[in-house]
Amino acid sequence: MLAPLPTPASAPRGEPSLALPRSFWKDFSQRHWDREPAVFKQPFAQHFFTGQEIYEAFLEAALRMRRGEYTTPLRFFIEHEDGPDGLPHYGMVLFPAPYLPTREDGDLPNYLARLDKLLGGKRFGLVLNRAQGFHWNHWLQATTFLSGLYASAGVPLGSNDSSIFLGNYRYTPFGIHKDNSHVFNFVVEGTKRYSLWPYEALSGRDEVPKGVSLIDKPCSILLRDKQEEAELLSRASFLEASAGDVTYWPVSYWHRAEPTEGMSLSISLGVSFSAPYFTADAPPHEWPGRLRPTEMPSRRAWQVPASVRSALRQRGQRKALLSAERESTADWVRLLTCGALNGAPPEAQETPLSPDEWIRAHPERPIVCVPLPDKQLLVSAIGRSSTLPGSPLLRRRLERLVSSLNLGKPLSVSALEQAFFSRLPSRAFSRASFRALLDDLVRWRAVQRCPAPGRKSR
Template sequence: MPRIEVAKRFDWDTFVRRYWNKRPVLYKGTSASPFEVADVFDAAAGATRSYLKQSYSTDSRSNLQFTIDREQQLFLKPWLPHESDGSLESYEARILGRLGSRKYALIIASLYSSGFSLWSKERAFFSELWRRVGVPLSGAITTLFHGNYEHSPVGVHLDRFTTFLFALKGRKRMRFWPKKPWSEPVSTILDYAPYLKESFVAEVEPGDILYWPSSYYHVGESAGEEVATSVNVGIPRTEHHTVYYVDDLLRGTIDEPSLSEQEWRNTRLATVSASPLARGVLTRRGPLSPELPRALLEAVDAFRDVSRRRETLRHIQVTWLKRLTAGGFEPVPPPARRGRLADEDRICVDPRFPILFEQVDARHWICSGNGHALLGAGSAKAVARLFEMLNSGHEVRVGELLRPFRSRAERARGAGSVKVSTRDDMRAVLERLQGFRALTRLGRGSLL
């Protein structure tokens, strides 16, 4: 029977050479994990806030699940972590107080999208892996598992993701099978007792990092009565075709990619109004009508409208820059409230994660930071120099950055057909980037 390989020192070069997409490994007691309990609670409470703003219709999608003794709960509000809980420990105490001896599981997908601190640390950690194996085009997934459940609600299963498990609280057991242990034509099983002999286990404790490739069947189990908390990061490896990305490109052609459902309804691709039921296409004698139904004609026209070469190329540039600065974790957390920047303010950018800049054409340019993007109009030469200064990592005064740009009055008196960005335009860009947290305001006064 195979056994889990155990290591104590986490090193990306060794990991990629020995374990990446090859076999599981358990790193015991390492301090390498990017996840902290406080950040996890902050992100979980943020996910609850987002959930409570959503529709309660039965067909609405949610990143949150809560089970009690394996039964999925339809009304989640009473069971979710709220900001008023104050901490993950207090949330746990509240839930245990209500459930008594019953078991529960809280699962939150896309955890990073609700907490900037968690997202930024996770991006920094995995950026070292991306440098060695490549950035996942569709992004990795991050899921919180919290509770005292007996085993994973879905049972034994196979993912299309190669997975890292970061243990934060309590003890947890992961059970693995190198090959599918059953012969029935089903993808998952809940009762896997007959197949225990072919399995091997890894028991994780706080501080441990467990990795397994996507080829291993697995199930998470309780390692006692205590509540356990872990964060799983999955990186797509199998059954994830490049064609899936086309939807991303089309949905955001009018506005920005990764649109919410509400934003999607406002795009031209969503304005096809013809009924999906095509009347009159079959005659009494059986032959099909040679004319395409109205719904298909409208869809083709809408697609042709949004796929004009100039719009498409510009949108693809925006999409790619956002994906790069998201660092493999999308959707990114929402921007913070936009603040004012005075000439005396000192700002800087983390050189590990620069603001990306690209010229679209003679009249337009794009900049992107932390998974957000801005499209600007005007000559790009001075703008490129501004981002070059920012991305150096050195502190710089806002007034110094804006000195090369004209005031609006000066631009109004200028000649030429190419629009030039003004100081006010670029100050607004810097303020937006501060809201994206792509640059940091350090204070006011002269530089040291």
């Protein structure tokens, strides 16, 4: 049975952070990044992922799936031992509702106990992609960890993603494969053992397409039998990690999880320099592979980086293409305000603000204003956005509002509203729209309620 990790009695309050010191990233960049696999033994003193947080992320994803909102981020595999080649095979359950967590389970151990009875002891694997979109703490942990990588290697602009792997499966359900991402794997509970091969070791196999390099592309290896498996494993290198450890392998490496004792729980954080997922529908042209950390959203006046603007301008100036440019610009801004992760964290469940309340933004997670074609303005934060009228007068008011919030100081809702509408023509923007924007920022977690200066929070 999988037990939750203990929480240290001295764990500090506040937001969880997995930021590592510059010395770690300097050594990592020189020795391992895009070079060779590595394992780092318990590099975090605090704020590591917990089993309960991961259970809550699974539960949120399961609730959305049951409502029909999501069908692909959650995959459930059942292991079968009767493969004709002597290897186990895995069947993916297309409608896994009975096998997913429910509120009645309460926690991860209870869920696993129910699942064991339901499966009659069969081995299983549960995979949640875009996990940062299902738990606020998970998004914070992922972005704070990646901040050090961004500072040392630049900001990858592909479909960067966090995936949770839970189960007692013996092998990765989708076999030996490679991704289009560099991978950091965090072991939360149990032990993980990975077999790894450099790209050249397996690129000559028949099932690997010829005439094109897949060194940074996804691909899978098809094993015929146990004899072939043994031959490949004899040429592999191995990484083994326990709870609290982090492993890394470059985008070029083939890999597979190997058998270990009991249940395991781990998180794979992939970073990719390929084109972001939303560019798939755009005309083929060059997209920037990475940005400098200084080009990411900041609390000062910020604009979409020049390399992104240049790519967007290639779409042309006709009206239909301007609309496409507007949508693509919004996609890019949401990606960048989300820390270059593929998916925003879940919205906060908050009541509308009242005029006598106070709010403050986090100075390290800035709100941005970006002009769009056809005199519109995009207000965006933490992977979400709202499109507003962008007349010159209203744009100046909105930029001033955002600039005030980005200072990170407590601000009165009523004072913000009064300053915003001072000498503003009544038809330029309604007070209801202003309050709706502030409520959006609260739901996006870009601003939070706070006590008035001089008052202590209850």
